[in-house]
Amino acid sequence: MIGVDIGTTSTKAVLFKKNGEAVYKSDVGYPLHSPNVAVAEQDPEEIFQAVITTIKDCVAKAGDGTIHFISFSAAMHSVIAIDENDQALTKCITWADNRSAKWADLIRKYHNGHAIYRNTGTPIHAMSPLSKIMWLENDHPEIAMKTKKYIGIKAYIFFRLFGQYVVDHSIASATGMMNLEKLTWDEAALNIVKITEEKLPKLVKTTKKFHDVNSKYAAEMGLDGEIPFIIGASDGVLSNVGVGAIEEGDVAVTIGTSGAVRTIIDQPRTDEKGRIFCYALTEKHWVIGGPVNNGGMILRWLKEALATSEVEVAKSLDKNPYDMLTEIAADVPAGANGLLFHPFLAGERAPFWNPNMRGSFIGLSLTHEKKHMIRAVLEGVMFNLYSVLIALNEVMDTSIHTVKATGGFSRSPLWRQMMADIFDLEVSIPQSYESSCLGACVLGMYANGEIDDFSHVTSMIGTTFTHTPEVETRKTYKELMAIFIRTSRILEKEYEQLSKLQR
Known part of the structure; x- marks a missing residue:
């Protein structure tokens, strides 16, 4: 069986045996186009070709073995406007694109945004297709008037393969426009953006199977046209299953x-x-x-902005530069000698839902060296994830x-x-x-x-x-975590003012 994950930076396809053993992995990357801090787009055709290539690689590796099915995972929140001729009017606008931030704020304040969130399960934020479509409909009427469908990247792939505009309940539930109870497009959400459900793909179950893949692409991938393609779900929910x-x-x-x-x-x-x-x-x-928003990309920023000399040393030793950074951080005691880092370089989603959040080193002193900053950056990513865990724990019935x-x-x-x-x-x-x-x-x-x-x-x-957990380290982090959360809240307004100056 082949699992395909259409991700933000690459598409991966993994050939598995039925017992879960990974036989082979194919991974094809593509760029994220970010000419400024607000834009984060990709070429949908590059992603489609990556899907074809990775599946083709896995099929070739399987040899005479029978491929039982191909099932899909995909990143959430993307939007592509499609015209009457089924051509893309826009690039694939990803979750990281913040151009609809103004409209998200308007929905939140003036269009009963909290009620929309309670109906759809997607917090009101620039990441969501709800905000992105409102931005396109209002700020880009030249695109909106030509748009037949607003779809995501998985719907784009499935249209190319099967000629149908469909979206699974999982991806749809991340648009901010699907009613969780009814499993239909939410009337109140559509009224806000002033579109009808005809402008959106057909909703289908995550277990929906598709046959008769386009013969041209079946031949290119080396597939029997009868092999079922299962539409699958979003990468996040499937990751829970996979671990x-x-x-x-x-x-x-x-x-x-x-x-x-x-x-x-x-x-x-x-x-x-x-x-x-x-x-x-x-x-x-x-x-x-x-x-x-701020996971592994923060480590990449750290490598490029603060650790150029360490990267050169890693190259000379034929060593992974990220491994070298973590080795440097391991030399520093937990808590980085009282240095904190807010990792909000790309704004932040949970638990703040504020695209204007920004990053900071807090507590720098003359005793701190670069190695302390490296340690603080790694810890900052974890502190932020823990703040999400606190919110989740309050909502769950079970500890x-x-x-x-x-x-x-x-x-x-x-x-x-x-x-x-x-x-x-x-x-x-x-x-x-x-x-x-x-x-x-x-x-x-x-x-x-x-x-x-x-x-x-x-x-x-x-x-x-x-x-x-290690007892002494846990105590240090507990004290620092309280300061991390408190300063994150205190500085929200200042971060918003700074982000306006940056724009």
Whole structure:
């Protein structure tokens, strides 16, 4: 079976055996076009070609083995405007694009935004297609008047492959326009942006199977045209499945380019304070949690902005520069000698939902060196994720007892231990790092009736690394965490003023 994950920076396809063993992975990257701080777009055709290439690679690797099905995971919140001739009028506008921030603010203040959030489960923010479509409809009428459909990247892929505009309940629940209870497009949300549901794709279950893939692309991928394609769900909810965070009290934490904290529940639920999302997995499984903008991208910024000399040393030693950064951080005591870092370089989603948040080093003194700054940056990402966990814990009926972590960061023993100490919980990391692809395949098995529930995944994820909190370190982090949260709130207005000056 093949799991395909259409991500923000690359598309990955993984060929799995039925026991969960990863046989082969193909990964094709593509650029994120960000000419200024507000824009974050991609070329949908580049992404489509990446999907074709990665599947083709996996099929070739399978040889004579039978591909049972192909199932999909995809990043959320993207928007592409499509014209009457089924051509893209815009690039793929990603979750990180902030040009609709003004309209998100207007929805929140003047269009009963909190009620829309309670109906749809998506906090009012520039990330959401609700805000993006309102921006296009109002600020770009030259595009809006030509638009037949507003779709996301997975709907674009499936139209190219099957000639139908469809969106699964999971991706749709992240648009801010799908009613969680009715599983239909939400009338109040559509009234705000003044569009009808005809301008959106058809809603389908995450287990929906498609046959008869376009013969041209089937031949290009080396596929039998009858192999079922399962539309699947979003990358976030499938990551929970892929790491085995499927029981009450299990929380999945992912740090890729961005990051998220999530748990699975059996019916939709939102937060009175509006801090968390609620997205669909199946009609019986829902995922609540919070996303952060600032995950692995902060480490990339650190490498490029503050560690050029360390990068050169790493090159000379034929060493991964990120490994060198974490080694430097490991030489510094927990808490970086009282230095904090707010990692809000790309604004922030949960728990603040404020695109104007900005970053800061707090507590710098003459005793601090670059190594302390490196340590503080890594800790700042974890502190921010923990603030999301606090919000999630307040909404859940069951207390959190286990964290299952995934994403590129989970390869680092330092970050894994840092998470255990800051969260004050046992942290386990599955052997397989491709949790969204594995989750897509488990959902595919569920769609095919091969398994009755998701608990089967526990036999598929392999061995895990486990980290437990260290007592003294935990005490240090608890004291610093209170300062981190307090200063984040205190500085919100100042960050907004600074972001206006930057624009």
